[in-house]
Amino acid sequence: MNPIPIPEDRHFRPRLLGYDPQKSRPWLERLVYSAYVFVFWLIVIGTYAGVPALFEALGWNAGWGFVLMRALQVVLLFLLSAVIALLLILVLRKYLGKVQERYGPMHYGPAGGIQTVFDALKLLAKEDFVPAAADVLTFRLAPAVTFVASFAMFAVVPFASGWVLADTNVGLIYLIAVSTLSAYGVLLGGVSSGNKWALIGALRAGAQMVSYEIPLALVFLTVAVWAGSLSLGRIVDAQLGLWNVLPLALSFVLYVIASLAELKHIPFDFPEAESELIAGYNVEYSGMSFAFFFLAEFVELFLLPALIVVFFFGGWHGPLFGLEPGSLAAGALESLYFTVKTAVWVWIFLWIRATLPRYRDDQLMEFAWKAMIPLALFGLVLAAYLRLIWR
Amino acid sequence: MSLLQEVWQAVKAIGTGMATVHKRVYEDAPTEFYPYVKPDLPPVSVQSLALVENEDGSERCIVCLQCERACPAQVITIERHRNPEGKGFLIDRFDIDLVNCMYCAACVEACPVSSIVTIQDFEMSTYDLQTLKADIDFLHEQARRARQWYSPKFGVELRTEDGRIEKAPPEMQPGGLAELLKPAEEVDS
Amino acid sequence: MVTLGHFLLLAGLLMAIGLYGVLTRRNLIAVLMSVEILLNAAALAFASAAAFRDPHLFAGQVFALFIIVVAAAELSIGFAILLNVYRTHGAVSDDAIGEMRG
Amino acid sequence: MSLTAFYALAAFTLVFALFAVTTANMVRAAFSLAVTFFLIAGLYLLLGSPALAAVQFMVNASAIPIMTLFIIMMTQSRRSAAPRSWQVGVGFLAAAVALVFFRSAVVHGEGRVAPVSPEALGTNLLQAALLPFEVASVLLLLAMVGAIVLARRRAG
Numbered sequence: 001m002n003p004i005p006i007p008e009d010r011h012f013r014p015r016l017l018g019y020d021p022q023k024s025r026p027w028l029e030r031l032v033y034s035a036y037v038f039v040f041w042l043i044v045i046g047t048y049a050g051v052p053a054l055f056e057a058l059g060w061n062a063g064w065g066f067v068l069m070r071a072l073q074v075v076l077l078f079l080l081s082a083v084i085a086l087l088l089i090l091v092l093r094k095y096l097g098k099v100q101e102r103y104g105p106m107h108y109g110p111a112g113g114i115q116t117v118f119d120a121l122k123l124l125a126k127e128d129f130v131p132a133a134a135d136v137l138t139f140r141l142a143p144a145v146t147f148v149a150s151f152a153m154f155a156v157v158p159f160a161s162g163w164v165l166a167d168t169n170v171g172l173i174y175l176i177a178v179s180t181l182s183a184y185g186v187l188l189g190g191v192s193s194g195n196k197w198a199l200i201g202a203l204r205a206g207a208q209m210v211s212y213e214i215p216l217a218l219v220f221l222t223v224a225v226w227a228g229s230l231s232l233g234r235i236v237d238a239q240l241g242l243w244n245v246l247p248l249a250l251s252f253v254l255y256v257i258a259s260l261a262e263l264k265h266i267p268f269d270f271p272e273a274e275s276e277l278i279a280g281y282n283v284e285y286s287g288m289s290f291a292f293f294f295l296a297e298f299v300e301l302f303l304l305p306a307l308i309v310v311f312f313f314g315g316w317h318g319p320l321f322g323l324e325p326g327s328l329a330a331g332a333l334e335s336l337y338f339t340v341k342t343a344v345w346v347w348i349f350l351w352i353r354a355t356l357p358r359y360r361d362d363q364l365m366e367f368a369w370k371a372m373i374p375l376a377l378f379g380l381v382l383a384a385y386l387r388l389i390w391r
Numbered sequence: 392m393s394l395l396q397e398v399w400q401a402v403k404a405i406g407t408g409m410a411t412v413h414k415r416v417y418e419d420a421p422t423e424f425y426p427y428v429k430p431d432l433p434p435v436s437v438q439s440l441a442l443v444e445n446e447d448g449s450e451r452c453i454v455c456l457q458c459e460r461a462c463p464a465q466v467i468t469i470e471r472h473r474n475p476e477g478k479g480f481l482i483d484r485f486d487i488d489l490v491n492c493m494y495c496a497a498c499v500e501a502c503p504v505s506s507i508v509t510i511q512d513f514e515m516s517t518y519d520l521q522t523l524k525a526d527i528d529f530l531h532e533q534a535r536r537a538r539q540w541y542s543p544k545f546g547v548e549l550r551t552e553d554g555r556i557e558k559a560p561p562e563m564q565p566g567g568l569a570e571l572l573k574p575a576e577e578v579d580s
Numbered sequence: 581m582v583t584l585g586h587f588l589l590l591a592g593l594l595m596a597i598g599l600y601g602v603l604t605r606r607n608l609i610a611v612l613m614s615v616e617i618l619l620n621a622a623a624l625a626f627a628s629a630a631a632f633r634d635p636h637l638f639a640g641q642v643f644a645l646f647i648i649v650v651a652a653a654e655l656s657i658g659f660a661i662l663l664n665v666y667r668t669h670g671a672v673s674d675d676a677i678g679e680m681r682g
Numbered sequence: 683m684s685l686t687a688f689y690a691l692a693a694f695t696l697v698f699a700l701f702a703v704t705t706a707n708m709v710r711a712a713f714s715l716a717v718t719f720f721l722i723a724g725l726y727l728l729l730g731s732p733a734l735a736a737v738q739f740m741v742n743a744s745a746i747p748i749m750t751l752f753i754i755m756m757t758q759s760r761r762s763a764a765p766r767s768w769q770v771g772v773g774f775l776a777a778a779v780a781l782v783f784f785r786s787a788v789v790h791g792e793g794r795v796a797p798v799s800p801e802a803l804g805t806n807l808l809q810a811a812l813l814p815f816e817v818a819s820v821l822l823l824l825a826m827v828g829a830i831v832l833a834r835r836r837a838g
Contacts, residue, residue: 099412101420138709170800173736180744184716187751191709199755206752210745230800355412356405582688582728582795585788590692590725592784594699596777601703603773607762609753613715614703620722620742631729631795638806641734641798642814645807648741649818653825655746659753660832666757667835673763 029094032113036087037339043083044335047076048163049328073165077154085298089116092350099354120291128287133194142192143285143292146185150296152178153303158233160316160334161325172220172230175307179216179262182296183209186271189293190281201280204361205264205271211368212261218376219255222248222383223311236315245312247386251379252312254372259304261364264297266353270361305345306338313341434539434547435565437496438513440487441534442527443506443548446556452506454480458498466492485527490520505542512537541565587628594621608665608672612658616651623647688728695721706761708754716747730797733804 055061055069090105090113097104105112130136156171158164168174183206190202224230226248227238245252261268272280282293309315318337323330359367423430432438445451454471466488471480498507510533517523525533534540539549539559547559598621601614623644630640662672669676695718702714719742726735754760765773807815 095416097420098416101415101418102422103420103424106424135707135709138713141713168732170732170736173733173740177736177739177744180740180748183748184713184744187748188709188713191751191755203752203755206748210748351409351412355409582684586688586692587725587729588784588788590695592781592788593696595784596781597696597699597703599780600773600777603776604765604769605703605762606765606769607708607759609750609757609759610703610708610711610762613711613750616715616742616746617699617702617718620719623738624722624725627726627731627734628729631731631798638798638803639811641731641803642807642811644734645737646814646818648737649822652741652746653821655749656825656829657832659749660829662753663756663833672757672759 029111029113032111033087033091035113036083036090040080040083040087041332041335041339043076043080044159044163044339045328045332047073047080048159048335049331051076070165077165078151081151081154081295081299081302084302085295086116086120088298088301088346089119089294091346092353095347095350096354123287123291123294126287128289129284131194131284134284135192135194138188138192139284140289142185142189143289143296144185145188146182147292147296147299149178149182149185150300150303152181153300153307156232157303157306158236158310158315159338160331161233161237163316163331163335164233167231167233169229169231171232172224172235175232176213176217176220180210180213182300183213185293185296186281189285193281193284195284197277197279198281198283201271201277201283204277205281208261208264208268208270208364208368211365212258212372215254215368215372215376216258216262218373218380219251219258219311222251222376222380225380226383226387232310232315236310236317239314240317243312243314243317248312248379248383250375251383252308254376254379255308255311258372259308260349260352261368263300263304263349265301265349267356267359268364269358270364301346301349302342305349306342308345309338309341313345432511432513434511434559434563435509435541436511437494437499437509438511439489439494439509439515439533440492440496440498440525440530441508441510441512441537441540442485442530443508443534443540443556444531446554450482450506451504452482452485453504454482454485455503457501457503458507461497461501463495463497464491464493467498482527485530487525487530489515489523489525499542502542502544505544508534508540508542508548510534510537510540539563584628584632587632588625591621591625591628594618594624606674608662608674609659611674612655612662615658616655619647619651619654684728688725691721691724691728695725706764708760708762709751711762712747712750712754715750716743719743719747728795730795731803733798733800736800 051069051072052061055065058065060066061069093115094104094112105115108115108118130139153175155165156168156174158167186205186209187202190198190200190205193199223235223244226244227235229235229238260266264271270280271277272282277283282290285293316334316338318334320330320333323333443451454469456469456471459467459469468484468486468488470483472483474481496509499505499509502508507530512533515523522529537550539547541547545558546564548556549559549563550556595618598614598616598618601617602611605611605614626640626647627644628640630638630643665677666672698714698718698721702711702718705711705714719738723735723738723743726732726738
């Protein structure tokens with residue numbers, strides 16, 4: 001009597017790229033994050049120091065050469081935004097996984113480190129579908145507008161002293177305008193989808209973003225009054241002795257709340273409320289169009305904390321250890337300070353996202369109009385008064 | 392004053408919540424990392440069905456059609472003919488449509504010889520739904536792969552390394568309703 | 581070299597386009613949008629004249645700013661009225677409001 | 683280079699303005715209106731007045747088209763009916779007459795653009811033009827209150 005043979009296991013066991021998740025290797029995780037941050041930093045240095053130095057060495061930094069230089073810098077910034085999005089999506093998913101006692105992405109790359117690259121490839125390969133009820137022209141334009149609106153903020157964000165694309169003296173007004181602009185893409189996308197959920201999401205997004213624009217602008221004004229300038233570079237310079245977060249504490253709190261709303265971030269994520277509106281304004285988008293909405297969201301998730309740092313936490317300020325200000329090494333160190341401060345604020349935003357539940361829609365609008373705007377006005381008057389008596 | 396108190400309450404609540412959330416970051420995930428770690432299922436869990444053969448490879452099923460009659464979803468189809476060389480019946484066809492099966496295990500309850508049993512294998516994902524219309528070979532293979540299975544008549548049975556079938560030790564056997572409810576009570580307390 | 585004439589001609593063309601829109605549009609929202617184009621043409625004319633001829637007094641720039649302010653005020657009131665029209669007549673096209681016709 | 687920039691900006695301004703007043707799709711009209719205003723902001727930059735460009739960008743190019751999109755959605759007027767034939771005639775005639783009148787006002791001659799710093803403009807606004815400034819703020823307040831009162835849904 002032969003015993004019954006025990007067959008081989010028929011099931012597929014993924015062991016990709018030789019990584020065994022059973023072994024905990026946190027240093028590998030850190031290595032992946034550091035690789036992203038290193039690329040990020042390299043692009044920053046190349047954009048703000050390398051490209052101008054190259055053009056100066058070639059003698060092309062006038063006329064059309066200047067335009068070419070700016071174009072090259074913008075292309076590099078686009079790369080930077082892609083790196084930021086890849087990193088932030090990974091960090092978001094890993095952090096939320098840790099908080100919710102899950103693993104998060106684990107399979108692709110060390111500790112799931114290149115999961116987002118595969119996600120991007122998947123989105124590229126997907127069909128970019130246009131629903132029959134959609135208005136094709138506006139439907140196609142909306143993701144581009146959203147992305148351009150958030151990407152355009154890069155123009156005035158100073159990474160280090162002098163490391164800014166356009167150190168314009170109307171930087172704050174430009175920021176207000178551009179942040180209003182990102183409401184466009186959302187509205188257009190929602191309206192042109194020909195879908196009820198998208199329309200409701202777009203209406204909510206429009207109302208929310210326009211309402212929170214006002215306290216945001218008032219806080220911008222407060223900062224401008226305190227620094228005596230509308231230029232972001234000079235606002236940072238003015239914080240050399242004392243970071244704005246101490247004298248302008250009230251405005252700072254309002255700014256954090258308003259930028260959470262502007263970001264459509266979790267306590268205020270009505271436009272895309274998954275449980276009510278499926279995904280809100282971008283419900284009909286797929287493939288690359290959706291990727292652009294996604295990219296814009298994560299670029300903003302970097303830029304709004306970066307603006308918090310610029311306005312309230314001294315921007316690039318930090319000990320220079322005797323380096324000559326304005327040199328390449330000093331610039332690199334300053335941009336490192338800026339990046340670290342911004343990373344802390346991104347982490348706080350993610351922390352808030354992991355903690356708080358969603359608000360109610362009418363409460364949100366009430367809060368904007370009945371609490372935030374009066375408080376922001378009070379903060380403005382207070383700042384002006386303090387400025388007068390301290391001068 | 393009450394407004395200030397309300398604001399303070401809100402700030403305190405948000406702070407407590409955020410502190411609680413932050414503590415979670417340092418805890419290990421209690422979930423099992425499934426494709427690498429097999430879940431520790433209770434021995435009586437109904438994950439899939441199988442048709443057990445005897446140790447010598449002969450059919451244990453006597454083709455009495457009890458399971459076909461007991462099935463509320465009517466997913467079992469059996470065809471048989473009389474054994475020309477002895478008594479009893481031989482199987483022509485024994486199909487279970489595992490797509491429409493609702494895993495109530497009524498067939499297992501009904502089986503007089505404990506030939507049809509519940510097993511712990513739940514990994515039945517497939518690209519082709521037709522492969523889940525299980526025929527007798529499929530059901531036999533399920534049983535061969537299984538290390539242990541359950542039927543009400545024999546309780547939990549094990550397959551040893553050398554292929555023999557023996558009854559599981561008493562600590563692996565289901566101890567009636569009271570013991571089954573025990574973990575639920577622990578969760579409640 | 582760009583001259584004042586270039587800008588003024590552009591402002592004139594924009595004004596003509598806005599005027600055409602005001603006269604031909606039948607949706608009242610679209611009419612208000614055309615009025616916006618008209619006002620912007622005027623603001624552009626003021627600003628360009630100031631930039632070329634009056635670089636120290638800024639009267640033209642200030643005037644352009646005020647035009648923008650007035651446009652915003654006009655538009656918000658206009659839209660509020662249109663909202664009332666929509667509530668009473670169910671549409672905002674010009675033939676929806678026919679009570680005053682003799 | 684500034685001439686090239688001017689021609690490019692002017693051509694696109696006119697194209698988008700024309701599209702805004704002729705297209706039947708209201709959403710597209712609002713969007714091309716926004717683009718027109720963006721390009722006008724670019725023209726202000728060309729005129730050496732970044733403050734004016736920023737205000738144009740902020741108010742006319744961002745806030746007003748968004749308000750327009752809102753009112754389009756609230757009144758459910760996604761399309762504008764085609765103009766009546768006499769309207770087209772009258773429109774063309776009026777536009778032509780306006781152009782002829784305006785042509786006589788166009789002044790020629792060389793001139794250099796003098797850049798205006800936002801500081802100088804702001805100082806001027808609060809010194810020489812203080813009274814109009816205050817009147818404008820009162821006007822804005824009145825418009826805000828009026829719009830709220832008009833648009834409020836009355837009980838019953």
